[in-house]
């Protein structure tokens with residue numbers, strides 16, 4: 400995939416950010432960055448749904464705790480689209496650990512901890528290809544262009 404190719408990514412506004420009331424501020428950053436929102440919904444994940452989404456982390460020590468955190472309240476998965484969207488959304492998010500995230504990033508501003516870190520973003524074209532259809536069917540994604 401070329402550098403300027405239009406990509407899609409799976410973003411999630413995590414339960415901690417919704418509980419804190421910073422959903423609007425996060426969506427504003429998406430809009431200001433010029434990333435297009437093609438799909439979004441509010442969903443309270445079951446433990447099984449969270450575990451399936453994070454299956455890539457099943458052997459990590461934080462897996463059970465992460466799955467519990469993701470079921471604490473509703474989250475908002477979204478499909479974002481734009482040029483180099485995967486990396487641009489990761490840049491807006493900041494590092495996984497908010498203490499290490501650049502000033503001005505979403506995680507630096509809004510995350511509570513390395514676990515409760517406000518947002519998710521696909522880390523590659525391959526992970527987006529797994530994560531987008533995990534939450535959205537073809538008919539739920541605005542065709543855009």
Ligand code: ADP
Nearest residue numbers: 456461465494495513514515516518519520522
């Ligand atoms: P990212 O979300 O930045 O891609 P990872 O894919 O490594 O980070 O981890 C997935 C999620 O698991 C993180 O966003 C965070 O919620 C949680 N997590 C990652 N590392 C830890 C950790 N050391 N302790 C607790 N939770 C963690």
Ligand code: MG
Nearest residue numbers: 519520521522
């Ligand atoms: Mg990741």
